[in-house]
Amino acid sequence: MKNKKKAWIFTASCPSVLGTVDLVTRYMAETKNYIEEIHSFDDHSAERFFIRIEFQPQDDNFNAESFSEGFSSRATEFDMQWQLTTAMHRPRVAILVSKYDHCLNDLLYRHRTGQLNIDIAVIISNHPDLEPLAKWHDIPYYHLPITKDTKPQQEAEIIKLVEEYNTELVILARYMQVLSPKLCDHLDGWAINIHHSLLPGFKGARPYHQAWEKGVKMVGATAHYVNNDLDEGPIIAQGIQHVDHAYYPEDLIAKGQDIERMTLFNAVRFHIEKRVFLSGSRTVILGN
Incomplete structure (x- = not known):
């Protein structure tokens, strides 16, 4: 098992040019940092390179500021955008939810058991139903x-609370409201939404009942970043499960909620572990 207490995560992207991997790995060696995990990808369509490294400093006196100062001049030559984060960083999270509790319950459980390295700072809802669950976990x-x-x-109050609690990530855990363009713009790139994925697509009320009536053979879920395209932001994670004629609407709903829980967990994990990179309207997920 990795020793996360001393681990750091380095992420970077830059134009696709010769020597990008050598630039980073050579500097890691020169500064006595042992690479435990490395993943990279060159997006030919965008002509952009992405890299993620987890490393353990071998020098007990490792200093992030000194590391950054030394690397900055080299990164400039490659027009490289990069970030250094301790693996123990716990981002503060705000969760938006309505009445469905399956995704919220899952996130709270994984937070409590340490499967998700986050601090849930606040829960916001347009309904009072799930307040007892938040109180049990001692979360505002x-x-x-x-x-x-x-x-x-109402949305102005959401923005106010998100800022008041210094949150770094917003999770829409089945928040059953269409966000306004203003709120979408505010959350663009740092809010994750989860919704069902049924093929063919069924929108509006009772989508699983509509799917059952058509004899659907697949249910799934999609987690994506929020933007102004309704349910069409950059996709982070997806899940799928085959079903058959023996599944009634209630069975489809239960299976769909299971997939939503797992898909949302994966998306949040990828995000907080700095595995997600944006490449235009697409995502690159390194080392998932």
């Missing part, structure tokens, strides 16, 4: 009712 819960007329004010 804000009930912000919403109507068509109060939507701007």
Whole structure:
């Protein structure tokens, strides 16, 4: 098992040019940092290179500022954008939820057991139903009712709370509201949404019942970053399960919720472990 207490994560992207891997690995060796995990990808379509490294400093006096100062000049020559993060960093998270509790329950359990290295700072909902669950975990819960007329004010309160609690990631754990363009713009790139994926697509009320009526043979879920394209942001993780004629609507719902839980967990894990890179409207996931 890796010793995460001393581990660091280095991530970078730059134009596709010769010598990118050598630039990073040579510097790691020169500064006495042992590489435990390395993944890279060259996106030919975008002509852009991506790399992620987990390393253990061999020098007990390792200093992140000194490392950064030494690497900056070399990175400039490659027009490289990069980041250095301790593997023990616990991002502060805000969770938005409505009445469905399966995704929230899963995130709380994985947070409590250490499977997700996050701090859940606040839970925000347009319904009061899940407040007891938040209280049991000693997490602040804000009930912000919403109507068509109060939507701007309600979303302004969400933004205020997200900023007040210094959150670095927002998770929409089955938050059953369409976000306004203003809120989408505010959350662009640092909010993860989860929704069902049924083929063919069934929108509107009771999608699983619609799917059952058509004899659906597959249920799934998609986790993606929030942007102004409804349910069409850059995809981080997906899950799928084959079903058959023996699945009634209630069975499809239960199976779909299982997949949603796991897919959302994977997406959040990839994000907090710095495995997700944006390449235009697509994502690159390194070492998942």
